[in-house]
Amino acid sequence: MRIGVRLAASACLIAGCVAPSIEPPAPRLSVGGSSPLVAAFERVSYDTGVPAELLASLAYLETRFQLVTPNAHAHGLATYGLFALSAEDLEAGARLAGVSDEAARADLMASLRAGAALVRANAPDAVTLEEFLAALTPERRTQVQTILARGLDGRDANGLSVVVAARGGKPAFGTVEQGLGYEGAEWIPASTANYGVANRTAITNVVIHTTQGSYSGTVSWFKNPAAEVSAHYVVRSADGHVAQMVDEKNVAWHDKCFNTTTIGIEHEGYVENPAKWYTEAMYSESAKLTAYLADKYGIEKKLGPIIGHGGAPDCSDHTDPGDGWDWDHYLDLVKVGGAGSFAASDVVVEAPATMVSGERATVTVHITNTGSSAWDLDITRLGTAAPQDRESAFFTDGDWISPNRATAVDTAVKRGETGTFTFDIVAPHVTAPTSFDETFQLVEEGVAWFGPDIHVTTQVTPDKASEAGGCASTTNGGLACGMFALGAVVLRRRRSRARR
Numbered sequence: 001m002r003i004g005v006r007l008a009a010s011a012c013l014i015a016g017c018v019a020p021s022i023e024p025p026a027p028r029l030s031v032g033g034s035s036p037l038v039a040a041f042e043r044v045s046y047d048t049g050v051p052a053e054l055l056a057s058l059a060y061l062e063t064r065f066q067l068v069t070p071n072a073h074a075h076g077l078a079t080y081g082l083f084a085l086s087a088e089d090l091e092a093g094a095r096l097a098g099v100s101d102e103a104a105r106a107d108l109m110a111s112l113r114a115g116a117a118l119v120r121a122n123a124p125d126a127v128t129l130e131e132f133l134a135a136l137t138p139e140r141r142t143q144v145q146t147i148l149a150r151g152l153d154g155r156d157a158n159g160l161s162v163v164v165a166a167r168g169g170k171p172a173f174g175t176v177e178q179g180l181g182y183e184g185a186e187w188i189p190a191s192t193a194n195y196g197v198a199n200r201t202a203i204t205n206v207v208i209h210t211t212q213g214s215y216s217g218t219v220s221w222f223k224n225p226a227a228e229v230s231a232h233y234v235v236r237s238a239d240g241h242v243a244q245m246v247d248e249k250n251v252a253w254h255d256k257c258f259n260t261t262t263i264g265i266e267h268e269g270y271v272e273n274p275a276k277w278y279t280e281a282m283y284s285e286s287a288k289l290t291a292y293l294a295d296k297y298g299i300e301k302k303l304g305p306i307i308g309h310g311g312a313p314d315c316s317d318h319t320d321p322g323d324g325w326d327w328d329h330y331l332d333l334v335k336v337g338g339a340g341s342f343a344a345s346d347v348v349v350e351a352p353a354t355m356v357s358g359e360r361a362t363v364t365v366h367i368t369n370t371g372s373s374a375w376d377l378d379i380t381r382l383g384t385a386a387p388q389d390r391e392s393a394f395f396t397d398g399d400w401i402s403p404n405r406a407t408a409v410d411t412a413v414k415r416g417e418t419g420t421f422t423f424d425i426v427a428p429h430v431t432a433p434t435s436f437d438e439t440f441q442l443v444e445e446g447v448a449w450f451g452p453d454i455h456v457t458t459q460v461t462p463d464k465a466s467e468a469g470g471c472a473s474t475t476n477g478g479l480a481c482g483m484f485a486l487g488a489v490v491l492r493r494r495r496s497r498a499r500r
Contacts, residue, residue, distance in 0.1 A: 031056050032398030033153075033161035037065060040112055041162075048116045051129045053164050055116055057147045059083060060164075061140075062214050064276040065156045067108060071212045071270075077221050080104070081111035084214055085118070093118040140216060146238075150445060151401035153378050153408035155276070166402035182292055184285070185233060185244035193225035196251035196259075203297040204261040206290050208330075209254060209309045210277075210320035215268040219243055229253050231264035233289060237277045238379070239446065240285025248293075258314035263293055267321060274324025275412040279376040280340065280444070283330055288338030301334050303327060326414065329374065340373030342444050344451030346418070351456045355427035357463040360396065363406075363456055365421040367442070371450070375413040379445050382406045382421045385453055386439035394425035394438055394456075406440060427460045435459045 030053040031041050037056075045052035059065055062084040070078035080090050081104055093114030094104040103110035120126075123135035129148075133141050151166030180187060211218040215236040222230045222245050231254040234243045246252040254264030265286060269277025290306060299305045308327075310319040333340055350364040365382065369375055384390045384404045391403035400406050406423040413419035425438075436458055442451040 029398040030165055031163065032165070033163040035065070035156040035158075035160035035162045037108070037156050037160075037162050040109055044109075044112050044116045047113075048120050049127070050116045050119050051132060053148060054119070054129060054132055054144065055112065056162055056164050057144045057152065058115070058119070058140075059112075060147065060152060060154050060162070061143055061216070064273060065154055065162060066270075066273065066276075067106065067111060067157075068270070069105070077213070077217060077224075077227075079213060079217065081114065082108060083111070083115035083118075084217060085115065089118060090114060092121075096121055143216070143238075151405060153381070153401050153405075155377060155411075159411070163399065163401060165397075166405065168402070180244060181248045182233070182242065182244060182289055184288065185242040188219055188223070188243045188245055190222040190230040190245040190252075191225040191227070194222055194227050194230040195246045195253055198249060198251050200249045200251070200261070202261055203248070203263055203293070203299065204305065205258075205263070205312070206293050206299060206306045207255050207258070207262050207264050207309055207312055208286075208307065208321050208325070209264060209266045209318075210271050210322065210325075211266050211268050212270055212320070213268075215241075215243075218266055218268065219245070231266040233264070234266045235268065235282050235286045235289070237268040237279050237282050240279070240281035240283075242285055242289055255309060255312050256315040258312045262312075263297075265289065271320050271322035271324065274322065276377060278321075278324060278326070279379060280374045281376070281379065281447075283326070283333055284338045284340055284373070286338075287330060287333035291334050291337045294334065301331065303331060306331065306334065326374070329372075329414070332372065341371040342373050342442075342448055342450040343371035344368060344442055345370050347452060347454050349454060349456055351425075352458055354459045354461065355425075356461055357427050357429045359427045360424055361427075362422065362424050365440075365454055366418055367421070367451065367454070368418045369413045369415050372415055373444075374415065375409050375419050375442075375444075377412055378408045380409045380413070380419075381443050381445060382408075382423070382440045382454070383443040383449070384439070385441040385449075388441070388449060392438060393428040393436065396424045396426045399424040405443075425456070427458075430460050430462055433459060433461045 030051065031038055041052040041055050045055060059082050063082055067081055068079055068084055070080070077086050079086060085093060090104050091101055094101050096117035097113040099110040099113055104114040105111070119132065123132050126132045126135060133144060136144065147164060148167045152164035154162045156162060209231060215234060218234055221227050230246050230252045232244065232246045232248055232252045234245060248263060251259050252264050253259060255262060267282060267286060291301065293299065294301050308321050308325065310322070344367050346368040348366040352361045355361060381401065382405070384392050389404045395403040400423060407421050410420045410422055438456040440454040440456065441449050443449045
């Protein structure tokens with residue numbers, strides 16, 4: 001047996017190679033991207049057992065990967081850190097994680113550890129992702145499942161990517177109660193301690209607000225009797241979902257001394273980061289709601305009757321929705337009932353003309369937004385086409401959202417602007433020079449495919465070392481591999497004799 005082992009080893013040493021082996025495919029990366037947050041999510045996941053994709057999804061939902069601090073203009077509970085924790089929760093999470101309160105507020109890793117500690121404390125016996133999901137509230141579970149099903153391509157504070165791989169499938173949906181006024185709304189009543197009961201029929205203005213917090217946090221705060229604040233409607237950023245919390249006939253406390261004849265609409269997000277929060281879905285669904293209100297109460301569809309909190313003649317110093325709110329676009333949508341259009345043209349593709357199997361390269365696509373709707377971070381994506389949703393041979397794990405979604409737009413793109421889509425490709429295995437024409441198209445997730453076909457053409461040549469079966473491509477390579485095979489035969493024969 002020893003002779004056989006020596007013979008096999010000698011053969012590989014002569015050729016300077018390693019015997020080829022067949023390994024099972026590696027599991028898909030759950031979280032990838034260029035942001036340092038990726039390594040942080042993986043590190044904390046390793047330390048706590050909380051899945052990295054769950055941590056990333058929760059951080060995205062709450063803050064879009066920002067460290068937040070309380071704002072005097074916030075319409076909800078004061079929150080801190082990467083997970084927008086209340087002061088009480090932050091203190092509890094910091095204690096569990098073994099970090100100081102101050103670090104949990106201001107330091108990214110400490111904030112992440114505090115949030116993860118709370119997730120773990122909420123599900124102390126959980127091991128799998130499904131077990132952690134089961135411990136979340138139904139609303140939060142549905143939101144996370146939606147992200148995990150379709151994947152996520154977000155950006156941190158420095159514009160670097162955090163990609164959560166799409167798991168596929170469809171999230172579970174619960175039942176909802178329809179709003180009392182607007183048919184497109186879900187009825188989630190605010191505490192009766194947070195608004196005035198009335199029987200109004202005359203409404204003069206619609207007031208546009210920004211929550212300075214998450215949708216879930218705002219809804220929860222309006223349900224809290226200690227809040228003493230509310231709005232008639234709250235609109236979610238990711239999909240434009242509308243919650244009605246106060247009947248239109250009642251006086252919501254949203255604009256201090258300008259409440260009596262107004263309807264208040266809160267929009268999820270932060271004034272400081274309009275590109276991450278003021279999505280086209282939110283603009284569109286909010287515009288549908290405002291158009292409904294304008295038609296119902298005879299409100300003129302222009303700035304003035306429709307006004308921001310910062311411009312209202314009230315007794316506050318609030319400035320929301322801020323300079324980042326696109327009033328021209330919003331009012332155009334209100335006038336047409338919220339229906340925008342998606343279109344694109346003038347495509348420029350930067351991609352390598354040739355690649356070697358296994359080689360990695362970056363592709364950049366520039367394309368102009370010629371529709372009336374803006375393109376959003378994460379939601380406006382580059383999908384595989386011809387046919388749609390096929391799995392690409394150039395799929396790059398840890399960079400792509402899924403095998404049929406290469407990336408989302410790098411930054412938000414308004415109408416008339418040129419957007420950029422950047423993603424990596426890995427050349428597939430070939431045994432002879434092969435030309436590839438990879439076809440993509442833009443897709444607004446959940447809305448429409450649009451724009452021209454986008455072609456990434458490249459010729460892939462074999463990796464000669466790989467084609468030699470894992471041995472160096474030399475004159476002796478074939479002999480060395482043959483000798484290895486012979487050594488393996490000797491080894492098997494000696495083993496069989498020993499068994500006799």
